[in-house]
Amino acid sequence: MPGTNNTKLLFYEEYEQFYKMTGGSKAFGAFCRDAFGKDFSQDGFSDIDQINRILKLIPAGEDIHILDVGCGNGKMLGYLQDKTGAFIHGFDYSRNAIEIARDNFQTRADFRQGNIGEVVYPGEHFDLVISMDTMYFAPDMEEFVLQIMRWLKKDGVLFVGYQEGDVMPKTDNERTTVLANAFDKCRIRYEVENITRETYDLLKRKREAALLHKKEFEEEGNKDWFDMLMLQTDCITDTYDVFAQQMARYIYVARKTC
Numbered sequence: 001m002p003g004t005n006n007t008k009l010l011f012y013e014e015y016e017q018f019y020k021m022t023g024g025s026k027a028f029g030a031f032c033r034d035a036f037g038k039d040f041s042q043d044g045f046s047d048i049d050q051i052n053r054i055l056k057l058i059p060a061g062e063d064i065h066i067l068d069v070g071c072g073n074g075k076m077l078g079y080l081q082d083k084t085g086a087f088i089h090g091f092d093y094s095r096n097a098i099e100i101a102r103d104n105f106q107t108r109a110d111f112r113q114g115n116i117g118e119v120v121y122p123g124e125h126f127d128l129v130i131s132m133d134t135m136y137f138a139p140d141m142e143e144f145v146l147q148i149m150r151w152l153k154k155d156g157v158l159f160v161g162y163q164e165g166d167v168m169p170k171t172d173n174e175r176t177t178v179l180a181n182a183f184d185k186c187r188i189r190y191e192v193e194n195i196t197r198e199t200y201d202l203l204k205r206k207r208e209a210a211l212l213h214k215k216e217f218e219e220e221g222n223k224d225w226f227d228m229l230m231l232q233t234d235c236i237t238d239t240y241d242v243f244a245q246q247m248a249r250y251i252y253v254a255r256k257t258c
């Protein structure tokens with residue numbers, strides 16, 4: 001992107017490599033289907049149950065606009081559009097991801113390459129903003145939450161999948177996270193659900209699915225990604241109680257009321 005030095009941003013090169021790999025790896029697609037129930041090229045914890053919860057928040061109508069912050073290659077948005085016909089918008093700092101998204105989704109779609117805090121949309125534009133495992137990268141959480149609220153139409157909804165113990169440190173509970181603190185400071189009311197137990201089970205499925213497709217990863221020359229999946233899921237060798245002391249997952253839903 002002109003004027004910015006993305007290589008200095010957290011994990012920038014890693015995500016460029018990740019989306020390059022997902023674009024060509026049959027093993028990773030099969031892994032995602034087995035682990036998450038659907039292949040959205042997930043790098044994280046968003047299984048199909050979480051994404052289907054989003055569907056329930058999309059209003060019926062002709063002029064519905066959804067934004068995904070950290071949209072990767074756009075597959076999650078493609079699924080939501082397929083189910084609802086909504087206009088889909090996404091942004092992500094990964095050039096590789098956005099190129100794939102633009103190739104794959106050309107109808108009623110707008111994909112932009114850019115950084116959180118730098119990408120701008122008009123006010124009152126979206127019915128729904130989703131962000132799965134990406135809010136952590138906001139340079140200023142309060143500022144970014146307020147910006148999203150400005151982008152939402154009245155009664156619009158922000159839906160966030162949020163993990164602790166991974167990029168963000170583990171805090172006491174769902175009311176003490178950096179995101180919850182930002183909502184509180186900005187006087188934004190929200191509902192939150194603790195899905196840590198489901199996430200422990202998901203991580204088990206991720207490990208099993210990676211092992212199932214180990215040979216395909218190796219044959220494709222993607223053994224490094226298999227090793228990464230093993231490392232990421234090593235935590236489920238602990239009991240659930242030990243896991244839950246170190247990690248947590250929450251779904252936040254905030255509605256713009258005025």
Ligand SMILES: C[S@@+](CC[C@H](N)C(=O)[O-])C[C@H]1O[C@@H](n2cnc3c(N)ncnc32)[C@H](O)[C@@H]1O
Nearest residue numbers: 015042043070072092093094115116132133137
């Ligand atoms: C953990 S992944 C989640 C991707 C996808 N939402 C999912 O659930 O699988 C984080 C995403 O945020 C993007 N990202 C990270 N930092 C960013 C930033 N500062 N600005 C924009 N996108 C960023 C990455 O390229 C990646 O697609």
